[in-house]
Amino acid sequence: MKVSILFLLICTAILVVGARADAPDKTDVVVKKVQEYVKQATEAVKTAFTTVQESEAAQQARRWLSDNANLVKQQLARLKEQLAELWKLTPTS
Structure with missing residues (x-):
């Protein structure tokens, strides 16, 4: 509530x-x-x-989050690197 x-x-x-x-x-x-x-x-x-x-759903969600926290961090780091590379390729005016 x-x-x-x-x-x-x-x-x-x-x-x-x-x-x-x-x-x-x-x-x-x-x-x-x-x-x-x-x-x-x-x-x-x-x-x-x-x-x-x-509740069982909340407990499962907490387990899933703790199990997948490293995976999410890795994906965010990879996305950050890709954005940095894209930024470098963008021509400046």
Whole structure:
């Protein structure tokens, strides 16, 4: 979940709780409800991130990246050399 979505949910919760408050002296109740909602939303996001990080797909992706990091570095070095050679062949004005 992106931070902007979480921020939008928090703002929406504040508006909803604020609309439900009947009197101005209930601001403490509103604040507590918003704090509870934010705590629940934070826990839900943490759980979701943990689930994604521990998923088999994420583990496979990390293994693939670590296994292929050297190959990617070699390809980037070769591309850099090719671009340098191309730059040398380009006529100057």
